[in-house]
Amino acid sequence: MNPYQMNRRHCAKSCRSLLQIVLVLLCLHGSRSVQANTLFVQLTGSDSNNGSSWQQAKRTVKATLSVAQAGDQIWVAAGTYTENITLLSGVALYGGFTGIETSLSQRNWSVDRTILDGNKAGTVVASGVNSSTRLDGFIVQNGSNSGISCQNASPTIINDVIQGNSGSDGGGITCSNRSFPATIYRTTRQAPAAASIFRIVPTSFCSFVSSRITPRTPLEEESTAGVPP
Numbered sequence: 608m609n610p611y612q613m614n615r616r617h618c619a620k621s622c623r624s625l626l627q628i629v630l631v632l633l634c635l636h637g638s639r640s641v642q643a644n645t646l647f648v649q650l651t652g653s654d655s656n657n658g659s660s661w662q663q664a665k666r667t668v669k670a671t672l673s674v675a676q677a678g679d680q681i682w683v684a685a686g687t688y689t690e691n692i693t694l695l696s697g698v699a700l701y702g703g704f705t706g707i708e709t710s711l712s713q714r715n716w717s718v719d720r721t722i723l724d725g726n727k728a729g730t731v732v733a734s735g736v737n738s739s740t741r742l743d744g745f746i747v748q749n750g751s752n753s754g755i756s757c758q759n760a761s762p763t764i765i766n767d768v769i770q771g772n773s774g775s776d777g778g779g780i781t782c783s784n785r786s787f788p789a790t791i792y793r794t795t796r797q798a799p800a801a802a803s804i805f806r807i808v809p810t811s812f813c814s815f816v817s818s819r820i821t822p823r824t825p826l827e828e829e830s831t832a833g834v835p836p
Contacts, residue, residue, distance in 0.1 A: 642678075645681075645682060648666070650688075651706075652664030668681065672695055678697055679698050683700065683702045688724065691725055691728060692733070694740050694760075696736040697737065700745070702714075702716055702744035704721070714744065716745075721744060725749045729750065731753075732750075742755070742764050742767060744767070748772060750774065751772075752774045
């Protein structure tokens with residue numbers, strides 16, 4: 608084999624090795640970027656914790672959302688969390704835990720009540736997110752500018768109780784700025800009508816499924832269609 612052939616062979620081998628390294632790095636990066644985590648919150652936790660387990664739970668939902676990424680779940684133990692939060696696209700929030708569960712099926716959100724209390728300091732839950740975002744198993748109360756505000760958003764709101772909120776644009780849930788569709792399943796509006804109203808701005812579209820809205824206004828709708836798990 609002459610020097611020219613040896614040089615070509617060496618270059619080809621080096622290129623194959625470099626390509627293999629690049630492919631491995633891409634795979635590692637892809638695996639990290641799509642990896643979903645479960646983060647934990649309970650009143651006995653600390654925001655200095657990493658939230659990776661009940662033992663390492665954070666103290667507030669807001670601090671946990673600040674480290675969450677699309678695809679993550681946030682499990683929140685029973686108790687009252689006085690804070691105002693903004694949902695993240697692709698992140699699912701679940702309430703109704705005692706703080707020992709290892710699967711979603713073990714929670715009982717109707718018994719172990721997880722409360723998001725706005726303390727009359729503005730909207731309790733703000734949302735500008737997509738349909739992969741979920742708020743599931745919470746009581747949302749004491750918002751002074753709607754309990755939940757969906758602006759250009761399409762979250763799934765399920766197994767929630769909206770109560771004791773106020774606001775000129777609808778105290779309970781406000782859908783505006785072409786929120787399409789904000790899907791609301793098995794969610795109950797409680798408290799006096801003037802304090803908790805579901806309002807749909809005409810340029811937006813919300814689907815209420817198996818939700819109790821009493822009394823209803825002309826802007827509200829109610830159905831008994833199937834619900835997600």
